[in-house]
Amino acid sequence: MLDDFANQFLPSTVGGLVNGSIYALIALGYTMVYGVLRLINFAHSEIFMIGTFASLTVLLAIAPSAPFTGIALVGVLVLLIVVSAVVSGASAVVLEAVAYRPLRKRGATRLAALISAIGASLFLQELFALVVIDWLIDKPGRNQASAPRFVARDTVFEVGNVAVRLDQVIVVVAAVVVMVALDRLVNKTRIGRGIRATAQDPEAAVLMGVSIDNIVRVTFMLGGAMAGVAGALYVMEIENTGYMIGFVLGIKAFTAAVLGGIGNLRGALMGGVVLGLIENWGAIFLGSQWKDVIAFTVLVVVLMFRPTGILGESLQKARA
Amino acid sequence: MSGARLGRVLALAAASSLALAACAGGGGDSGGGDAATVKIGFMGDLTGENSAIVIPPYNGAKMAIDEYNATNPKVKIDLIKYDSQGKSDQATSLITKAIGSDKIVALIGPAFSGESKAIGGTLEESKIPNISPSATNSGLASNGWKYWHRVVANDNDQGPDVADFLVKAKAPKKAFVLSDDQEYSVGLAEAVAKKFTEKGVQVETDKFSKDASDYSSTVTKVKSANPDVIFFGGYYAQGGRLLKQLRDNDVKTLFASGDGSLDAQLVSGAGEQAAEGAVIACPCNIPSAEATGESKKFFDNYKKSAGSDPAIYSTEGYDAATAFIKAVQDGKTTSEDINNFLTSVSFTGISKPIKFKANGEPENNSIFVYQVKGGVLKLLGPSADAKLEG
Structure with a gap:
């Protein structure tokens, strides 16, 4: 048992970090929307799914015959990330306008918005399964869709007994860069101040001249864009997607957001990485079928002692 | 609809009204x-x-x-x-x-x-x-x-037959038996593992959720066990993803699976290169052009x-x-x-x-073995006398 642990610890850590980065990117969208609107946007997992299909479609159009290297690789990677971020961000804005804004304007309860979120989630899944996937990539909507390889699985460096591959490095580095940029944006810019003000006290923010509608739109857009980046990285790493892809990942990312402290950007990052690592470490002892059980046990235990998550604070206080 | x-x-x-009319002349008695x-x-x-x-x-x-x-x-x-x-x-x-x-x-x-x-x-x-x-x-x-x-x-015919075939073809010392958590997958994997153990092959196992898409912890386990043969019980959607991630992590061990994975999408899901040489058993003999x-x-x-x-x-x-x-x-x-x-x-x-037997099972229970060759599934023959290629 201890021997297993020694052998599997480092490879599991690498795998956990890669998964955790993707969880964290998706978790940002849950956390930002919650911070501003106190709403769990359950359709966020579908925004991620839309991001994977945006990347997949571009990738199929490029149709790489062999993995890219050098400048071409960076170019394609940036292209995919930008396209997915734009498509997902725009989808999130539309989602907000269609599924949430009308409810908000009429002062509906939060419960109504939650039901609307679940409805939007199912609607988007089926829309893709029945129409969009077939139209985009000409494959039956409920089958899995494979992406061609464009990043070689070359070893970049070795730590102990584990070879860290190029694609894994790209996922982690890209995720960190994007998250630092978002953190900067929220903490240092004018629009970020508006987001934080709205999160803290919407009424006072209005009195100070902040346009709530704009702030909500921007929040959805940024959260959606993060999910789009996650989608692009996912397609590069797993090379596979489908209409239900957001379901499990969405639940995991939501868990990560709660684990880190929902409404808190750095908490989402931390929650994602912690969740990814604990899942993989736990699997060493108990087997991979226990991954989900381990993840949720940790969540319950953390919430017992820290009901607001590991970092606990919310978006408005994250001004360091 | x-x-x-x-x-x-x-x-x-x-x-049915036509039919009624037709038999009315003959004094139809069976009614509607x-x-x-x-x-x-x-x-x-x-x-x-x-x-x-x-x-x-x-x-x-x-x-x-x-x-x-x-x-x-x-x-x-x-x-x-x-x-x-x-x-x-x-x-x-x-x-x-x-x-x-x-x-x-x-x-x-x-x-x-x-x-x-x-x-x-x-x-x-x-x-x-x-x-x-x-x-x-x-x-x-x-x-x-x-x-x-x-x-x-059934899988109690398929499992042991494919295990026997793999023992004969590869003489493995250690086998790694994987499956997802579906009814079919678990049953088949258990049948294979049991036969391996009977034949004196050391068996390690792991399972994952059918909705998982990242198998890094499973791959890590397989890699650290360094088996001579891998068997996966499950369907091609999961099998293709698993096989790709195994090969990406430099696990080159022979990959075998059962009828649920016998589809071209196993190859497209894993990638042609990764799928090459994979062995798939099936209680079916698919007619070919020849x-x-x-x-x-x-x-x-x-x-x-x-x-x-x-x-x-x-x-x-x-x-x-x-x-x-x-x-x-x-x-x-x-x-x-x-x-x-x-x-x-x-x-x-x-x-x-x-x-059919009294319990609904078919009398005939032959198992056939296929192998991925150049991106297509090729029939090697009945499991008793099929020979691996390459």
């Missing part, structure tokens, strides 16, 4: 119950993630029934499809509709083991004879169901009617439908009569000689 169904009901009504059409259902995953295993048997069944209806028989058969997407909950509500409002007299399917287990009890209570062309979980036969049948060998005799005829007709080459379980679907057709030809049009007929049915099917 409902418009089409209404049309069908009207057509049926018209047909004597319909000129019987309805048979087909249930399985027709549009879901693993539908590639179910569409071929559906095409096979449809072809058999179309051929039969084209002979202008006294009683025609109407094939109604029920798309369960392989999900037990959907199967449960569909079967209620099939029995309650569509009034099917028999069912081909359900295609998968999980859904078969879920609705087997309902079929039994409603006395609807059913023949699955593809559900291979061994436990299904031990429920004491009288109306349940299948035309494929086939002769009845198989060749089936190949040509199937290609004409379905628009593609026969694939996994297309012959089993055809044979399951044929068993029901023979019952109807024999004048058995109620569920009870059809089920009684099945206890003694015996004919040479395209897939194998069709004859």
